[in-house]
Amino acid sequence: MQPTKGEKIFNFFNYLVMGFFALTMIIPVIYILQLTFSADPNLDFRLLPKKFTLYNYKFVIQQGLLLRPLLNSVYLSVLGTVVSLTLTSILAYPLADKKLPGRRFFNFLVVLTIMINLGFLPKYLLVRDLRLMNTYWSLILVGGINSFNLILMRNYFQSIPDELFDSARIDGASEMKILFKIVLPLALPILATIFLFYFVAYWNEYFNVILYITDHMKYTLQVILRSMIILEEDLGASFAETTLLDNIKYTTVIVALIPILMLYPFLQRYFTKGIMLGSIKG
């Protein structure tokens, strides 16, 4: 069918408008990226570096400026993701069993925590009483299981045919073995999705770090980044003039972005799947 004149005009403006919005999503990121490769102190808008240099990265690496917060962020994200993913799978599996006595009750409890959220105060005092302040375990244990992720995984497990479990049980396999040897390999798409969700959540965490960590040596990239750029706190101006400090700020933004950008192709692949699964009402 030939498009009418009206449709042609509509199509033109459609591509124009959507293209514009799509560009506004990435142009600021490209702008900051080129700043880290620019030696020019003029920060006017541009998409390519002016007076190209690798000095900013070299300086940051040689001085080890971001090494500590970077390692902290990586440590927290990796350990947190492993613990959260394990806990979530271990609970999603029994909750998916249709014959488990009390299943409805436990599922109700999980949903309850989504609806009633009293905020950070009681958790903060709990962490203090458990003497977990200033440890990453405070963040990991409070992060623990995300109820949304748990429901996503449970729904996926429910879609696996019961016969698989039953035959494994008849063969005498223990439940742990069934989970790790049979269910999880079958559930790789959802595992990947939830792995990414947890990793991004831990990597991006800011508030809980501020809440539970007071030791500056344990601060993560996000905390350093906010204090540098938003609060404009002076993080030891002794070593350089202001322009250099500015360049370190931009470099920090990019360092905080890199893992997300590296994971982005995977996020994309599993993301739509995750949404589809999420739309199944449970």
Place this chain on the structure above:
Amino acid sequence: MSSIVEKTRRERLIEQLRMRKGLLFMLAIGMTWYAIFQFYPMTKIYWAFTNIGQVPPSQVSFVGLANFIKLFRVTQFRRSLWNTFYISFLKILIGFPVPIIFALLLNEMRISFLKRGIQTVIYVPHFLSWVVVGAIWYIMLAPANSPNAQIAEILGRKPIFWWASDRYIRGLLVATDIWRNAGYGTIVYLASIMSIDPALYEAAIMDGANRWQQTWHITLAGIRSVIVILFIIRIGKILNLFKQVFVLTTPIVRGPSDVLMTYAYRTGIQQMQIGYAMAVSVFKTVVGLALVLLTNWLAKKIKEEGVF
């Protein structure tokens, strides 16, 4: 034989439990976490009815609704409540339709590499933390030596320090929220558009429906229930407005940007008025739940499927 067939309920339950020992163990591990880190903190709801934090620990006593009555006499609380509703209202009014419109527009695209390209970049910001989003827009909108200053110069105006401006801070919160999350919403709607039966479009074309009529009667009608569900969820989140404001604002603009939970943070964590701050949290939870139930009820009234 009949004794085996006619097992009592109790016996069947015990048998089910024995068969699932391993499962129960896993359930116990997971629910222990829920008990310690979700339900135990939840029991502290009673703090809201005590004077804990205002008196030495030995003198803590129940004070009834005193904390809640005090809330409404404190100007800062009233201000934060107003700000929470006002900013959330703006976000919903402006931000809620954006992803729906984006999804409909993307759905009309026929050049597949452009469509895919736009789909790919549009939700990059969703995975950035509020800190990174803030950093990017603080740099872009810096008052001097920035794209912001450059544009102001072209327009012949004095550059504005947007982030430190009482007038613009709410607008910035709305704009950065759309910038970060509109793409994500678009993909959600697009996914549900994809699940509409193509036969419906074919039938409509046979009946002579034009593209606009197809969009209105098939596409929009097809995602209506998703729109309603996302709207209800969005309403439920109104009072949870916190992390964005906590990260993106500084005390300079507290007047127009202080929200319920940032207020609870200051009174609870920084000033340790635990009972009082807990009352703020309880108020937030109760009103939030009431809003969800109300919207859900309204949705059912107009014959839509609700969340519950």
